[in-house]
Amino acid sequence: MTEEIAVIPGDGIGQEVTPAAIEVLETVGKFEFVEAEAGDRVKDETGEALPEETYELAASADATLFGAAGETAADVILPLREAVGSFVNVRPARAYPGVDALRPETDLVFLRENTEGVYSGHENRLSEDLSTLTRVVTSSASERLAEFACEYVSDGEYDGFTVAHKANVMRETDGRFREDVLRVADERGVHADEELMDAFATHVCLDPEQFEVIVCPNLAGDVLSDLAAGLVGGLGLLPSANIGEDNALFEPVHGTAPDIAGEGVANPTAAILSAAMLLDHLGYAEESARVDEAITSVLEEGPRTADLGGEASTEDVTSAVVERL
Ligand code: NAI
Numbered sequence: 662m663t664e665e666i667a668v669i670p671g672d673g674i675g676q677e678v679t680p681a682a683i684e685v686l687e688t689v690g691k692f693e694f695v696e697a698e699a700g701d702r703v704k705d706e707t708g709e710a711l712p713e714e715t716y717e718l719a720a721s722a723d724a725t726l727f728g729a730a731g732e733t734a735a736d737v738i739l740p741l742r743e744a745v746g747s748f749v750n751v752r753p754a755r756a757y758p759g760v761d762a763l764r765p766e767t768d769l770v771f772l773r774e775n776t777e778g779v780y781s782g783h784e785n786r787l788s789e790d791l792s793t794l795t796r797v798v799t800s801s802a803s804e805r806l807a808e809f810a811c812e813y814v815s816d817g818e819y820d821g822f823t824v825a826h827k828a829n830v831m832r833e834t835d836g837r838f839r840e841d842v843l844r845v846a847d848e849r850g851v852h853a854d855e856e857l858m859d860a861f862a863t864h865v866c867l868d869p870e871q872f873e874v875i876v877c878p879n880l881a882g883d884v885l886s887d888l889a890a891g892l893v894g895g896l897g898l899l900p901s902a903n904i905g906e907d908n909a910l911f912e913p914v915h916g917t918a919p920d921i922a923g924e925g926v927a928n929p930t931a932a933i934l935s936a937a938m939l940l941d942h943l944g945y946a947e948e949s950a951r952v953d954e955a956i957t958s959v960l961e962e963g964p965r966t967a968d969l970g971g972e973a974s975t976e977d978v979t980s981a982v983v984e985r986l
């Protein structure tokens with residue numbers, strides 16, 4: 662293992678949970694870590710939230726580990742996802758034993774389109790009274806996501822996937838998305854069903870066990886995966902992977918948590934699970950599984966951070982994971 666990992670801690674608790682993820686990676690392997698700046702702090706200093714050298718580093722590294730950015734999040738993470746050529750955001754939301762979850766039976770994976778939809782940046786202020794947004798949906802991006810989804814569920818662990826959309830109202834854009842995704846699934850012989858995304862929001866709260874893998878447009882994936890975070894015990898637990906053709910970026914779903922930043926009490930689970938996804942992506946499936954086992958055991962037996970009802974620090978939890986490894 663001599664892969665180069667770009668490390669971009671960013672702002673707030675990004676500075677606290679990213680070192681935890683690195684400590685875990687150093688325990689199971691040998692990587693070359695190269696750190697770079699992005700976010701509010703570097704913008705205050707230089708006027709740029711995402712310096713050119715950080716973008717270039719993410720684009721050239723074998724993988725990137727990102728923490729979080731504050732007010733500048735959109736200026737940082739959207740171009741970084743582009744730098745690694747990411748077309749899908751993989752967001753598992755799983756309830757761990759020992760964690761007080763609203764729905765302990767939850768075990769979901771969201772596959773979120775990562776390049777277009779309402780996040781394409783085509784917003785306009787047309788008058789004092791009127792602002793508009795142009796939503797972009799292409800067949801090429803929808804089909805690429807569907808192909809990834811078919812591949813993702815083909816390892817035998819899943820029965821298929823559910824497409825969440827709102828094609829009954831956004832007939833042209835979500836209509837295209839729905840049609841392309843279902844067609845690709847059909848061509849590949851993968852079982853796919855569909856739900857209107859608002860109905861999905863209700864059904865996933867009432868009975869999350871009826872779903873496994875959910876394929877959705879950009880904004881829907883953002884919102885519905887955060888909703889799932891609520892079902893499994895909070896944002897401190899959810900990792901994510903932004904996957905591209907030959908590059909990828911891994912980040913916790915949570916932000917900079919200004920209410921607890923600087924106190925050393927942030928839950929490092931999401932960042933550590935993101936590191937586990939990074940290991941898996943680079944082909945270190947065994948190491949990834951070991952990290953997953955170690956954090957699962959710590960979540961079950963403690964120590965726990967305050968968001969999970971404990972009193973432990975970020976450092977305490979990280980050390981407990983490293984000890985088990
Ligand atoms: P947030 O995720 O930072 O915090 C929401 C709540 O969850 C807070 O009460 C926080 O304390 C808690 N929380 C989050 N992660 C936690 C962890 N690891 N351990 C314990 N508690 C945790 O979301 P919020 O408050 O909406 O946004 C704060 C800032 O973060 C904003 O400036 C926003 O722009 C930015 N943000 C950045 C993201 C990114 O860089 N990818 C994603 C989401 C928000």
Ligand code: MG
Nearest residue numbers: 883884887914
């Ligand atoms: Mg979000």
